[in-house]
Amino acid sequence: MRILIAEDDLTSRTILSAVVKKWGYVPVAVTDGEAAWEAMQKEDAPQLALLDWNMPGLNGLEVCGKLREIDTADPPYIIFLTSRSEKDSVVEGLEAGANDYVIKPHDNAELLARVRVGQRMLEMQAAMNAAKKSLTHEAMHDPLTRILNRRAILDFLQKELSRAMRHGSLLSIGMIDLDYFKRVNDRYGHQTGDDVLCGLVRTIQENLRDYDLVGRYGGEEFLVVAPCSSGGEDDELYERLRAGIAGQGIATRSGVVSITVSIGVVGTTGSRSMDDLLADADSALYRAKKSGRNCVVHAEKV
Template sequence: MRILIADDDCTSRAVLAAVLQKNGFEVLQTTNGAEAWQLLQQPQAPALAILDWVMPELDGLELVRRVRALATDRPPYLIMLTSRCAKVDVIAGLDAGANDYLTKPFDSGELRARVAVGRRMIELQEALVRSKELLAHQATHDALTGLYNRRAILARLQDEMARAQRGAALAIGSCDIDHFKRINDSYGHQTGDEVLCGLARLLTEQLRPFDSLGRFGGEEFLIVAPIKNGTCHVALFDRLCRQVANTPIVTRNGPLALTLSIGVACYRPTDDLDQLLARADAALYRAKEQGRNRVIYAACGEMDEATLIKS
């Protein structure tokens, strides 16, 4: 763990650093509050800071207030260091946002004990943040494939539709594995799950960094593809369909060939979410009716019907 010492007293700073380094901590040192403020704003800021109350440029009390005003999930643990020991001063430091208080001259044993308390609090805080991040991930991602779940991919679609209303172009692809029920019936649901996971990886590898992919339900996936200048969404969906047809998915029952039907719709200013999805679904149904393993495009501007991907 890294610890920041901000103290303009050379002797005090050296003693603090020696005790902390002896106990295995990485120590950063500054001689004024302004330097400490710069360090504590960095993305990889020290998790714990020992701040002298009286420092040049920016005193410890104001520094604590500024740090506590930062928006972060991982606020540093702050220990105020000062020769002031009156109760009113202790209260002022704690009210400003300090976690603990250490008076000069300090005892090395007390310093170790207070830092140990800080370390435990930081570890608990980190565990809480990780739990929060895990819950957030579980709320937005499909447990089997790791892709966005239905709610999350629809949220991404709504965000892109909002951008499209300001002039950006957008296409979506409703994708369905052809004859997926046969895979489950012939090889079992565990193999079916492996097919879903393998397809999710394959599609993810083929998509562009700014595209989004989600499991929409069962064996159906939704691709949200912003149309950037100089890019072609037709080429994107055609390539995906060909790649799936040419890449067997490795399963416990050996490599399994599969194909994908895709219905594509471009966003129109008059579309709401349901209308855009309905046009993509209608194109998907036509792809199924026309023999599967193909991309069908809903009418969109000058482009009318379809592209065929032959098996």
């Protein structure tokens, strides 16, 4: 772990750097508050800071306050290491955002214990952030296919509709339904059916562009959100998807299973509500099913 040592006194800074290094940490020593602030802005910024109060430029209290103004999930652990022993100073330092306050002259064993407390707090913070990130990912993704779930893809669609309206750009929505999926489940079983769904998603992703997104809308239905520069561009996109799926069997535990999809498409510049657009895409999909499946139908042609 990297530890910032912000101390303007050369002797104190040198001794403290040597002690911190002996403890097994990496000292990052600076001579004033401005340098301390700059060090904490870097990509490899120290996770823990030992701040003197009285320094040239920014003092320790000001550095602490600026660090606490940063909105981050990984704030540094800050320990004031200062000769200011007045009760009011201790209170002021802690209220500025410091996690701990050590008065000079300090005992190295006590300081090490406090640094280790800080390290444990940082490790707990990192573990909580990782758990939160994992829970957020799980809340947004379909557990089988690992793509966005219905709620997440609809949230993304709403944001893209707002963006399309602001910029006057074209957005296409494709509703994809796996043809005769019930027959797959009846013939091969639901585990093979799951293999087919996962394989279908991989094929869809292989045929999408980097800025397109697909989510599981429900059951064997998937929703594609794709920015387009023209109506002809979305024609090419969804026909490529349809042909790519029809021309490529899905490897499953029961062998290779051939599938096709029907696709309903609607284009918009964001001027209509999401519910209306989804209803149009669903109507186009219904028309595709009625037209024999394995085809793409656009809402404007319904």
